[in-house]
Amino acid sequence: MRFVDRRSGLEVIERDECLRLLAAEAVGRVAVVHGGRPYLFPVNYALDGEAIVFRTAEGTKLDAAVRGAFAVFEIDGHDRELRSGWSVITTGTVEEVVDPNDLDRLGQLDLQPWAPGARAHWVRLRPASLSGRRIVTREEP
Amino acid sequence: MRFVDRRSGLEVIERDECLRLLAAEAVGRVAVVHGGRPYLFPVNYALDGEAIVFRTAEGTKLDAAVRGAFAVFEIDGHDRELRSGWSVITTGTVEEVVDPNDLDRLGQLDLQPWAPGARAHWVRLRPASLSGRRIVTREEP
Numbered sequence: 001m002r003f004v005d006r007r008s009g010l011e012v013i014e015r016d017e018c019l020r021l022l023a024a025e026a027v028g029r030v031a032v033v034h035g036g037r038p039y040l041f042p043v044n045y046a047l048d049g050e051a052i053v054f055r056t057a058e059g060t061k062l063d064a065a066v067r068g069a070f071a072v073f074e075i076d077g078h079d080r081e082l083r084s085g086w087s088v089i090t091t092g093t094v095e096e097v098v099d100p101n102d103l104d105r106l107g108q109l110d111l112q113p114w115a116p117g118a119r120a121h122w123v124r125l126r127p128a129s130l131s132g133r134r135i136v137t138r139e140e141p
Numbered sequence: 142m143r144f145v146d147r148r149s150g151l152e153v154i155e156r157d158e159c160l161r162l163l164a165a166e167a168v169g170r171v172a173v174v175h176g177g178r179p180y181l182f183p184v185n186y187a188l189d190g191e192a193i194v195f196r197t198a199e200g201t202k203l204d205a206a207v208r209g210a211f212a213v214f215e216i217d218g219h220d221r222e223l224r225s226g227w228s229v230i231t232t233g234t235v236e237e238v239v240d241p242n243d244l245d246r247l248g249q250l251d252l253q254p255w256a257p258g259a260r261a262h263w264v265r266l267r268p269a270s271l272s273g274r275r276i277v278t279r280e281e282p
Contacts, residue, residue, distance in 0.1 A: 009258040010256055010257070031179040031213070033178065036174065038211065038213045039179075039213065040172040040230065042217045044219075070178050070179065072181040074183065076170070078185075080168075114219075114224045114225065115151055115276050135255050
C-alpha cells in the first residue's frame with residue numbers, strides 16, 4: 001500500500017525502506033548552522049545501527065558535533081529521463097564519538113574516508129526524525 | 142594544470158568547470174536556516190545566467206526566499222568503486238523572482254517541477270561564492 005503526503009503530493013517512503021536506503025547508499029549530505037549561516041557538506045558515511053556515522057578532520061563539521069548541534073542529513077537519487085526521484089532526510093543532534101567501545105565498533109565498519117588527509121574524528125548523528133519522499137513517474141500532461 | 146586545496150587535500154574545480162557542471166546537472170540540494178535550524182531540500186533546478194533557479198510551492202523554501210535568506214546550494218557526483226567524487230557548492234541570498242520580464246524568461250527554460258502539485262513560485266539564488274572540489278582516485282595504500 002502506498003501513502004501519499006497530502007501537502008506535497010509525494011509518495012511517503014516508510015521507515016523500514018528509509019533505513020534500507022540509508023544502508024545501501026554511501027554518500028550523503030549533512031547541513032548544520034554555524035554563526036547563523038547554513039553549511040552543507042557531502043560525506044561518505046556508514047550506518048551504525050540507526051545512527052549515521054562519518055569521519056572528519058577538524059573544521060565546521062567537527063565543531064558542530066562537539067557543540068551537539070542540530071543537523072540534517074540527506075540522501076537522494078533520481079532518474080532524469082523519468083523525471084522521478086526520491087530522498088530520505090533524517091534530523092538530530094550530531095556528536096563526536098569518543099567512547100572507546102564505540103570507536104572499536106566503528107573501526108570495524110567498512111568506512112574509509114574517500115578524501116585524502118587525516119580524518120581522525122568520528123561524528124555520529126542519532127536520528128530524532130527520519131522520513132522519505134518519492135516522486136512517482138507520471139504521464140506527461 | 143590542477144590545483145589542490147592545501148587544507149583538505151582535494152583538487153580544486155575552477156569556476157568555469159563549476160558552471161559547466163551546474164549547467165549539466167538537474168538536481169541539487171538547497172540548505173537554509175529557519176528558526177535557528179538547518180533545512181535541506183532536494184530540488185530540480187536550472188541555470189539562468191549564473192543564477193540557480195527552481196520552482197516551489199509555499200513553505201520553508203519560499204519563506205527563506207521572501208526573507209532574502211542566505212542559502213547554500215550543492216550538486217555532487219561520485220563513483221563508489223573508484224571512491225572518488227566531486228561537489229560544487231554555491232552560496233548567496235535567495236529571493237523570489239517577481240519581475241515580469243524575469244518570469245517571462247524563466248518560463249522559457251526547460252524546467253518543469255518533477256514533483257506533483259502547483260509550484261507557482263520561482264526562487265533564485267544569485268551566487269556570491271562558487272567553488273568545487275574533487276576527490277581524485279588514489280592507489281590503495
